[in-house]
Amino acid sequence: xxxxxxxxxxxxxxxxxxxxxxxxxxxxxxxxxxxxxxxxxxxxxxxxxxxxxxxxxxxxxxxxxxxxxxxxxxxxxxxxxxxxxxxxxxxxxxxxxxxxxxxxxxxxxxxxxxxxxxxxxxxxxxxxxxxxxxxxxxxxxxxxxxxxxxxxxxxxxxxxxxxxxxxxxxxxxxxxxxxxxxxxxxxxxxxxxxxxxxxxxxxxxxxxxxxxxxxxxxxxxxxxxxxxxxxxxxxxxxxxxxxxxxxxxxxxxxxxxxxxxxxxxxxxxxxxxxxxxxxxxxxxxxxxxxxxxxxxxxxxxxxxxxxxxxxxxxxxxxxxxxxxxxxxxxxxxxxxxxxxxxxxxxxxxxxxxxxxxxxxxxxxxxxxxxxxxxxxxxxxxxxxxxxxxxxxxxxxxxxxxxxxxxxxxxxxxxxxxxxxxxxxxxxxxxxxxxxxxxxxxxxxxxxxxxxxxxxxxxxxxxxxxxxxxxxxxxxxxxxxxxxxxxxxxxxxxxxxxxxxxxxxxxxxxxxxxxxxxxxxxxxxxxxxxxxxxxxxxxxxxxxxxxxxxxxxxxxxxxxxxxxxxxxxxxxxxxxxxxxxxxxxxxxxxxxxxxxxxxxxxxxxxxxxxxxxxxxxxxxxxxxxxxxxxxxxxxxxxxxxxxxxxxxxxxxxxxxxxxxxxxxxxxxxxxxxxxxxxxxxxxxxxxxxxxxxxxxxxxxxxxxxxxxxxxxxxxxxxxxxxxxxxxxxxxxxxxxxxxxxxxxxxxxxxxxxxxxxxxxxxxxxxxxxxxxxxxxxxxxxxxxxxxxxxxxxxxxxxxxxxxxxxxxxxxxxxxxxxxxxxxxxxxxxxxxxxxxxxxxxxxxxxxxxxxxxxxxxxxxxxxxxx
Numbered sequence: 001x002x003x004x005x006x007x008x009x010x011x012x013x014x015x016x017x018x019x020x021x022x023x024x025x026x027x028x029x030x031x032x033x034x035x036x037x038x039x040x041x042x043x044x045x046x047x048x049x050x051x052x053x054x055x056x057x058x059x060x061x062x063x064x065x066x067x068x069x070x071x072x073x074x075x076x077x078x079x080x081x082x083x084x085x086x087x088x089x090x091x092x093x094x095x096x097x098x099x100x101x102x103x104x105x106x107x108x109x110x111x112x113x114x115x116x117x118x119x120x121x122x123x124x125x126x127x128x129x130x131x132x133x134x135x136x137x138x139x140x141x142x143x144x145x146x147x148x149x150x151x152x153x154x155x156x157x158x159x160x161x162x163x164x165x166x167x168x169x170x171x172x173x174x175x176x177x178x179x180x181x182x183x184x185x186x187x188x189x190x191x192x193x194x195x196x197x198x199x200x201x202x203x204x205x206x207x208x209x210x211x212x213x214x215x216x217x218x219x220x221x222x223x224x225x226x227x228x229x230x231x232x233x234x235x236x237x238x239x240x241x242x243x244x245x246x247x248x249x250x251x252x253x254x255x256x257x258x259x260x261x262x263x264x265x266x267x268x269x270x271x272x273x274x275x276x277x278x279x280x281x282x283x284x285x286x287x288x289x290x291x292x293x294x295x296x297x298x299x300x301x302x303x304x305x306x307x308x309x310x311x312x313x314x315x316x317x318x319x320x321x322x323x324x325x326x327x328x329x330x331x332x333x334x335x336x337x338x339x340x341x342x343x344x345x346x347x348x349x350x351x352x353x354x355x356x357x358x359x360x361x362x363x364x365x366x367x368x369x370x371x372x373x374x375x376x377x378x379x380x381x382x383x384x385x386x387x388x389x390x391x392x393x394x395x396x397x398x399x400x401x402x403x404x405x406x407x408x409x410x411x412x413x414x415x416x417x418x419x420x421x422x423x424x425x426x427x428x429x430x431x432x433x434x435x436x437x438x439x440x441x442x443x444x445x446x447x448x449x450x451x452x453x454x455x456x457x458x459x460x461x462x463x464x465x466x467x468x469x470x471x472x473x474x475x476x477x478x479x480x481x482x483x484x485x486x487x488x489x490x491x492x493x494x495x496x497x498x499x500x501x502x503x504x505x506x507x508x509x510x511x512x513x514x515x516x517x518x519x520x521x522x523x524x525x526x527x528x529x530x531x532x533x534x535x536x537x538x539x540x541x542x543x544x545x546x547x548x549x550x551x552x553x554x555x556x557x558x559x560x561x562x563x564x565x566x567x568x569x570x571x572x573x574x575x576x577x578x579x580x581x582x583x584x585x586x587x588x589x590x591x592x593x594x595x596x597x598x599x600x601x602x603x604x605x606x607x608x609x610x611x612x613x614x615x616x617x618x619x620x621x622x623x624x625x626x627x628x629x630x631x632x633x634x635x636x637x638x639x640x641x642x643x644x645x646x647x648x649x650x651x652x653x654x655x656x657x658x659x660x661x662x663x664x665x666x667x668x669x670x671x672x673x674x675x676x677x678x679x680x681x682x683x684x685x686x687x688x689x690x691x692x693x694x695x696x697x698x699x700x701x702x703x704x705x706x707x708x709x710x711x712x713x714x715x716x717x718x719x720x721x722x723x724x725x726x727x728x729x730x731x732x733x734x735x736x737x738x739x740x741x742x743x744x745x746x747x748x749x750x751x752x753x754x755x756x757x758x759x760x761x762x763x764x765x766x767x768x769x770x771x772x773x774x775x776x777x778x779x780x781x782x783x784x785x786x787x788x789x790x791x792x793x794x795x796x797x798x799x800x801x802x803x804x805x806x807x808x809x810x811x812x813x814x815x816x817x818x819x820x821x822x823x824x825x826x827x828x829x830x831x832x833x834x835x836x837x838x839x840x841x842x843x844x845x846x847x848x849x850x851x852x853x854x855x856x857x858x859x860x861x862x863x864x865x
Contacts, residue, residue: 067407080372081412083756084460087365088416090749093427094358096420096435097742100246101351104333107244109187110278115285115326117141117275117292118338121572123585124319125628126674131338133324135273136266138179140299145291147283152179152186153273155263156342159689160535162718163253164228165216171719172212175229175253177260185278193223193238200256206234212252213239232259245434248332250343268300269307271572274342277326285326292324307643308576308583318582339569339667344731349816350739357743360501361750362456367494368757369405369460398465405461406454413453430741432734492797495761498754499801499838500808505747506834507809511826512740515817518824519733525664526566527600531694531725532703533565536718538688546714547691553706555699560598563687564589566666567729573677573685575629575640578654584629584640586675589666590686596620596661598692606636606659609680616682619655623663625675635660640677644684655679668732669822692725700724751838755845758794762846765790783855790850791843798842802835809834 105111117137119130135153142151155177163170183196190196191210199207206227213222213236222236234255243249257263279285300322301312308315327336334348384397421437428435534550537543551559564570573588593615596608604623609615619640626635638657655677663673679685695703704722711720730737773786810826817823 076372077408079756079759080369080408081415083365083368083372083753084409084412084456085415085419086749086753087362087368088413089419089423090361090746091358092416092420093423094354094361094746096424096437097427097431097433098351098355098358100433100435101334101346104246104346105248105329107246108329111329113279113281114185114329115277115279115288116329116332116336117277117324118327118336119271120323120325121271122319122321122323123674124582126672128671128674129338130271130340131336131342132271132273132340133275134268134270134300135263135275136268136299137295137324138273138275140295141275141277141292144295145277145288147280147285147288148277149280150181150185150278151275152182152184153257153275154178154182155257155260155273160721161229162536162539162716163216165225169718170216171721172252174250175255176251177257177263178207178254179257182254185276188243189241191239191241192221193236199238199240200254201258202237203256203259204232204234205237205256205259207238207240207254208236209240209242209252211242229255234259246333248329248336248342248345266303268296268303271340276329285328289324289326296322296324308574310576310583315583320583320585337670344734347735347739350735353739354742357505357746357750361746361753364498364501364750364753364757366456366460367498368753369408371491371494371757371761372763373401373405373461401465402458402461405465406457409457409460410453413449413456417449430738430745432738491761492793495758495794495797496801496804498757499798499842500805502747502750502754503802503805503831503834503838504809504812505743505750506837507805507831508813509740509744509747510830510834511813511817511824512736512743514824514830515820516733516736516740519669519820519822520730522669522822524566524669524729525601525662527694528566528726528729530697530700531598531692532700532707533723533725533728534691534693534707535721535723536689537561537691539718540715542714542716543688543691546710549710549714550691550693550707553703553710555696555703556706557694557696558594558598559694560595560692561592561681561688561690562590562595562692563681563689564666565690565692565725565728566599566664567668567725567732569667570676573642575642575655575677578639578641584675586625586628586677587666588677588679588685590679590681590683592681592688595692598694600694601661601664603659603661606657608659608661615658615680617653617655618658618680620659620661620678621657622661622673622676624673625677626660628675653684655683665822670732670820672821751841755841758842758845759848762790762794762850765793783851787847787850791846794842794846795839798835798839802831802838806831806835 108114116131117133119133121128121130135155138151138153141148157175157177160171160173161175163172178200180201181197182200183190187196190199190207193199193207199205208216208222216222216227217225222239225236226233227236228234240254243251277288279288297312304310304312304315310318332345334346334351337345337347424435424437427433537546540546547559547561550556570587570589573586575584575586576582577584591609593609593611596602601608603620606620608620609618621629621635629635629640630638635657636659639654640657641652641654644651644653661678665673666676667673681688693703693707707722708720773790776786776789809831814826817826
């Protein structure tokens with residue numbers, strides 16, 4: 001054995017001895033007589049071992065004291081742990097929500113290089129933003145735009161469709177036609193069947209998600225089997241993995257776009273397809289975006305001139321235009337709320353708000369800890385004085401308090417994690433999420449939670465530790481715990497901060513609820529209540545008979561047919577006057593002779609569609625369209641020319657204005673009412689998509705029962721699909737309603753946490769003024785006057801919090817309300833209610849401690865004097 005290896009072995013033996021007892025060290029010393037380790041090394045080893053032993057004993061001693069204090073003061077400990085636990089629960093839940101919101105579409109490989117092309121359509125009098133664009137641009141972008149590696153399209157099927165599998169019919173909603181290169185851009189996992197680049201290459205093929213395949217074919221392999229839709233048969237070419245819930249897509253079926261020849265027609269002006277670009281990672285996306293305007297001029301100009309008879313220069317000079325822009329794939333969910341989104345997206349503003357709420361609530365819980373620890377300084381003062389008198393220095397006392405803080409913090413953190421698991425189903429239901437906590441996520445989050453807990457514990461314990469430990473020993477032993485004004489200012493400032501946050505949260509909750517109630521109660525220009533909507537009406541061959549039978553049902557007032565509905569938007573339409581001139585742009589949908597009657601929309605001028613007339617070439621405008629198209633002219637009898645598709649060919653037709661209706665909100669109240677032109681369902685632009693049934697109030701159950709019966713008799717066997725118009729319109733404001741619910745719950749929790757802190761400060765104040773209260777009672781002061789004396793300062797603090805919180809909440813809620821075209825006014829009484837409610841809760845919390853102090857026998861308070 002070499003000298004080096006011998007030294008190595010004996011050093012290992014030394015390390016083992018250090019980790020054992022002193023006897024082990026002595027035994028080791030007796031064996032080292034070969035000269036390699038001398039007495040100084042043994043002495044050093046002994047000192048190291050002794051130091052470790054002392055640290056262990058010190059920590060053990062600190063923990064014993066912390067546990068003794070925890071058990072001795074059960075009420076204080078319980079309140080402290082409860083407040084911190086609530087803070088951790090709120091913070092962890094909010095962080096889980098934010099993490100979920102920020103994770104959308106990040107599961108898609110190479111997501112950082114995928115962009116969606118969106119459109120800002122510029123009209124002469126307004127602007128609209130769309131998630132879909134003309135479908136012919138996809139090929140153009142791939143061929144003529146430097147930096148674009150791939151471009152692919154999705155065409156959604158426009159609502160629910162019926163899919164036939166053998167003799168069974170399935171009602172499906174989430175289907176789309178996709179280009180053959182879809183999987184080149186979105187590298188999604190194929191579980192069965194054709195490889196990615198072949199899955200959608202052939203006509204009449206379809207790719208199913210795993211869940212859709214199991215739903216349609218149970219345990220059988222679907223590959224090679226046939227499903228039918230729109231009188232077309234599609235062969236299942238592949239099965240792909242289900243999309244994550246955190247995706248802006250909603251897809252169960254992908255049909256090959258080459259199955260639909262109409263999609264191959266040239267189109268550079270009609271909005272029809274979601275278009276995605278895969279950009280070379282070495283190319284700046286802004287460079288790709290900057291090339292688009294030239295492509296618009298090059299390819300759209302000819303189509304505009306053919307259809308409208310004006311040059312592209314004249315068209316843009318009249319105030320029309322197209323601005324295409326790129327949206328990073330992972331930004332769509334939080335930063336895109338455009339027309340024709342595939343699903344309801346979130347809002348980045350709410351993410352920032354919830355992050356702030358999480359941090360503020362945790363800060364409030366930490367403030368509670370500080371205030372309660374300060375309130376207990378009287379109980380700990382003599383302990384600290386005795387420890388100082390016995391030789392403990394300040395650093396040891398600071399360590400003791402910091403360790404106690406960490407001990408309480410980690411207990412609260414452990415309880416918080418446990419409660420989060422219990423509260424998660426409720427929170428998911430509240431936020432309409434499917435957040436899950438599995439073992440892997442816990443293991444990954446554990447180091448972060450430990451660091452987070454340690455940081456909170458040290459920050460929370462810092463002030464009590466340094467504040468109490470610096471009090472003079474003689475003053476402590478005399479019982480003199482009066483603090484300086486600076487310390488009072490700090491504690492009062494913390495209370496002002498807590499209640500300022502509480503007032504802001506309460507105000508936000510009240511204003512959001514008022515805005516939602518305003519949206520739900522404001523007149524939309526039509527009657528949304530008691531209207532049942534039957535979907536896929538136009539697909540039924542016996543729809544005439546079905547309609548006649550539904551009109552005969554008891555309780556049915558009126559039945560109307562339309563291509564779209566209020567809240568579902570409308571398609572674009574462009575007109576020119578017969579003599580030429582500017583292009584007039586608006587939106588359009590179709591209705592039948594009874595649609596306006598069913599919706600309760602009455603004409604202001606002229607008439608609406610009527611079965612006594614042939615209205616296939618008639619036109620009804622809203623007030624905004626009259627202003628834009630004709631100004632002060634009488635619109636009745638005026639003719640407008642538009643281009644329409646008849647038997648696959650584009651033709652010009654003239655429509656005659658027969659009536660004007662009041663402006664009504666056919667889109668969300670987030671947007672202003674824009675020009676709307678309504679054509680008859682018998683027009684070439686018309687579609688019979690929806691059947692609207694108005695019924696007598698209270699007859700809902702009977703009408704639904706009758707509908708089910710008539711549908712089973714006269715439909716093609718497809719599943720019945722219907723909804724109520726008012727419920728559907730409420731979905732337009734789903735994001736606001738969810739945020740309001742979350743804000744309301746966490747506002748209540750914030751108030752509870754703030755009250756815990758206030759209770760601690762009230763306890764501390766009552767203790768400091770014990771002898772003053774005794775003197776006042778001896779001199780004849782009543783209990784009520786003492787309660788007022790102790791409460792008035794806290795009322796001032798709430799008042800100061802109110803003055804600080806109002807400007808902040810006013811600005812924040814004004815900014816939020818600006819996202820609505822139709823909104824409430826910010827009345828001062830809303831802020832006053834929030835302030836008074838907070839004051840009432842605060843005084844209710846303080847009064848308990850104040851009354852407890854006021855009713856104490858003054859002899860007991862003054863016995864030490």
